[in-house]
Amino acid sequence: MEPLGMTTIFLMTCVSCLLLSAWKGKSKSEKQPPGPLALPLIGSVLHLNPRNLPQSLEKLSQKYGPVFKIRLGPREIVVLYGYDVVKEALIDQADDFSGRGILPLFEKFFKGTGIVNSSGEAWKQLRRFTLSTLRDFGMGKKGIEQQIQEEAHFLVERLRNTHERPFDPSNYLIHAVSNIICSIIFGNRFDYEDKKFLTLLDLLDENNRIQNSVSTMLYNFFPSVLERLPGAHHRMEKNIDGVNDFISEILKAHQETLDPSCPRDFIDAFVIKMEQEKGNSHSYFNAETLCRTTLDLFLAGTGTTSNTLRYGLLILMKYPEVEEKIHKEIDHVIGRDRSPCMADRSRMPYTDAVVHEIQRFIDFLPLNVPHAVTKDTKFRNYFIPKDTMVLPMLTSVLYDSKEFPNPEKFDPGHFLNANGTFKKSDYFLPFSTGKRVCAGEGLARMEIFIFLTAILQNFTLKPAKDRKDVDISPIITVFANTPKPYEVSFLPR
Template structure:
């Protein structure tokens, strides 16, 4: 019986391989597919990838297969784009064809295609258009939201002073400060930094970003059917999101009870009014499920990405005290140490602006962008990309392009400075992605990064607990996101 069993298994494997190869290599009506490494049945190209260095692995593969190549993440066929030219051609020049959201199984399992970030088609168009309009109406890019950020910087400075020279981890302080800005827009409220419910929400967001960026998150996205039954921290993502939905649902009920349709105060009010206006429109996407999911999307995206960028940025400045000193000299010259920084100051502060851009370039926070997909069979260069294929634009390959940014692995603000010291713009600066799916909160994030970082360095000198040369800037986790290593610091009043 044993030889027969072995022979049967061997035969099944052979047949599986032949079928898989036949499916992969067939031209069919799609014509030529992009080249790529040889996949194995079920596991695809898992053996070609390191779970904690995904973007670097994909960039290395592009050296062999070119800027447009195909891989199998588990059983799913994906197309990878590397380099500025390929990504610009897809996301900007041919934005409509690459505008769909690709599959990300761990997120898809939770969102079910609802909300802003992971929706598609008419739902995405309606919700994104409404969201952009509403964010503008409530001050994104206008003086009112700048004042909210300025106010929040002062609460953050109080917390830094409360440390009284003792070392501390800035993670949750930065998360609370940044989150309060988006909370003002969607909830019309801010929360104290010691509010236990609020801190729990910050912990849920931080945990989810860590899990998505860990090998557990990558394994789930490659093998969702298997990972659903495998124990591990990836199961916490659903629980964390449920806690966020419960909090948002409470806020929605409270808003509904006191809603004044003639004077909306925030995103939730505006969505309620839109729901009432389209109550009899069967094609409307303005319903309670999309309200909850859209609010969670804004809350999460408006908190975690900017706070993680600030956290990574402070660690980078701890590593480079000479750069921190130059920023402080510019702050003292342009703003002084008594008045609050404003966005009007940025134009007179090219070095500070360059440092902030270099932080975003260097860390490449979301190295692959969120996945895109093609909306139809798409001729792209000499290939045909079949409808629905998930597309991964490796943003890190643009942000770390050695022709545009000499020595891209080195943190150097000169990447964004001209020889005369003026600020240098670059089309390769794509930390917010590009095209139709560019981050809806880009303007808000830029404002927060400038005002928070400038205010911190205006009031404090940051010092590490160890020798700066011993600080490791390589990510602790690197797949969905590049997450900084945990650290503590001193904030010494100036």
């Protein structure tokens, strides 16, 4: 090689090294969010209570402010605590915070695919297609409202057949809610006696319990260690495989009977999209993303709403005076002979306030679903490196004492004006906000109102124990707040 060429290469190498060194020095010198001392290997675990992580983070926010960082094992996480910082990040800097932060256990199961766990261009294309297709099949339209009304009728008859015996309503509620999303993605509902579907719901119920266990949280701290140890996380993997088998069987049947000119449901539409992009080697529409996206929709369309209804019934048993006011409003606006519809909601401010207060009070996902920054980001004079996981905490918004006085108390007055009209609140963010807001928010709102109103139109709730012993505090978990198991009798009105 010529001496001049050698000199050029040497100089370019030197310049590159200097630039890299300068960049690293700059990133280190940038102001980082404050946080507790993180020890080698274990990170900030000594400052966190695995059994009540939201409470631990609240205490840290009191010491370090609304923007701080913790470390779980080797991973740094930025926590946003309070309405102002959550809004500023997810709305004012929406693009910067639109990535998905993936915890190790979910990375293992979902591999960054599907609509919930993907990021970047894959997520943008899948979300755009999913929202468009769901609208095509009735989400947010009159057709899906009628399906919810029909399913509410099936549910009411099922509850009536319990003949006032006390029982745990969880499975009935899960099944009713699941049938709505199933009608959209699979093209049909499942009978309440369908054994295969009941087995599927049992797998999902068990996974919900495992997902919120301490062992699962420890897996996300130390995946390489926990992977080699026995634990519930291995059972969770088997359950996911069972759910995938159920979905795969339906996918196969759809592909065998597909009529491209007449798609029946979400799966058909996705398969048609796959065929259209068959020659595109960079396409995000393939068998794996179809399976993962279907699973995402099925899980999201079942868990949140059924849990809200289950928790709502428990709360109403604790406060019979609230239930009585809803009964009076239902009798005045709807009566006993027709099904509740969404048009009734605007004329039922008290019931609407109760539904909102249930969602606020239960604080289903206190930590939110983790986000990540899509690039090196400046936020409130702090430097957050690209791909850093971010927790915009919903509990800090839903339990803001300035917006909701005495937030620990269940009070429909949080959403009522002095004259009894419904009061909106910008702090009502149970579905999160910004570009990662829940894709099924409209459907969930419709389901919660119609199902709950239909139940209370037909029944009075009677707890299996003395009302003063009804416990509405949640099972303290890692990710989601769920009600303690209970039994209730449905007394016909």
